[in-house]
Amino acid sequence: MKFFNRLNLILHSIRFRLALWFVFILAILLTGFSGMLFYMQIQELQAETLIRLEAKLENIEKAFGADLTRPQFGEAPGFPILPNDDESSFQKEDVLALYTADGELQKLWGPVSREPSLDLSPIHVGEGRGAVIESISIANTDDPVQYVFKIVPLYSGEIFTGYLALGSPLDPGGRLGRLFATLITLIGLTLLVSFAGGFWLADRAMRPVKTIAAKARSISETDLSQRFDLSKKDEIGQLAETFNSMLGRLEAAFARQRQFTADASHELRTPLTIVNLETMRALSAPRSTKEYQRVLEIVQSENELMRQLVNDLLTLARMDAGREPLIRESLDLSDLALDVVERLAPLAARQEIKLETGDLPEVLISGDRQSLTQMLTNLVENAVKYTAQNETGKVRNVLVETGAHPSGTEGWVRVTDTGPGIPGEHLDHLFDRFYRVDESRTQNEETTPAGSGLGLAIVQGVAQLHGGRVEVKSEPGKGSTFEITLPQDSLNVKSSSAQ
């Protein structure tokens, strides 16, 4: 069973198929080449036989003193055996046939067991014409033998009296047979050696693939740090390199996922601990109504924090899985911005922040209203939340404006605040999940509700899902500007420019 499995594996292997193709092509080439050689050999034999036949005809004519144009010469005694016994005399394997003018066989000499069926049509008859190759049955042999016939017309004076056909074996020395045997042996051997060689070469070439496969099998999800170390620069080397970079990406993705899970648990642990501690403390002894109320307020606020966190996590997970369904419609970015500003105005007012809109020209985009609204809300909420940290007396402004790039292919929405700004070293990580510039500041400030560190990650995710990008410019002490660029709705741009 094991042997058959192995055999099955080999028969289906690339090296076997490669070797087989190699041999198949070689077989076609060799067969064509041998066929040509065979054909040339036949031509050569035919030409040689024809020369002999012509000499024989001449000798017959000379020996019997007969003009071949006289039909009576066939009656000469001893005809057609010639006195000399060289190549140009009538040999015992030769065939000579005399026909009447109507093509009827008159006389036949030679070792034939049956009348040769010669085609006496004019094309085969006459001086200088080619010879006819015929397979004829020879006495005492089973297989027909190939003969070359030279057919000449017979005349008595001017009168056409019949035909004379003189035939000699095409290959009396058995050259064709030997050539055939040699070629078959050589082709067979060559194919065998080529198959073995091709299989060996293909096997050698495929060995690194086996190494890669074995290594790939040994790499588990938990050990993605392994790499293929093939120093080759060929196709297999490139394949290994591709695998390596894929492993690198997988490793990074797994690491991100692990980090994400760890961060998420960590984030949830703090509010859960607070709720636990507060309720335990409240339940440990009878409390006043006011005290219970305070504890319930804490529980509610921590619960709200967790609800927000879980919502954000869900949004990000859906975006990652590509399951956040985008219900695209044609939207005016300025309308969205205005809605968000109006909705958050009371929040800004409570924090004594001037939330206002700048230029809001019509910027048509194709996008999902709900996620784009969440994206803008996150940006404006952040701007309000962090600007509220300014000391009293300092300017507290948040400005929301939109516009289109001169190319007409992109539109933008910008949120500028006069908040504390973000130090340069944080800008690269700002959109990472759970990244916070200053943990203590975010968590502890009275004015700043704790954030999850997921808001900007969601902003970037939504922008990217819409084929856009987000950029930030910020200077500590002066404020920050977040700008989202989105592709404009090409259909609407065209129709509005056509109007």
Ligand code: ADP
């Ligand atoms: P968070 O929920 O903590 O606000 P975000 O992902 O929205 O999380 O923001 C990440 C970090 O970026 C914040 O912790 C904050 O430090 C900084 N940040 C975001 N927006 C602003 C802003 N407008 N001004 C100053 N800092 C900001």
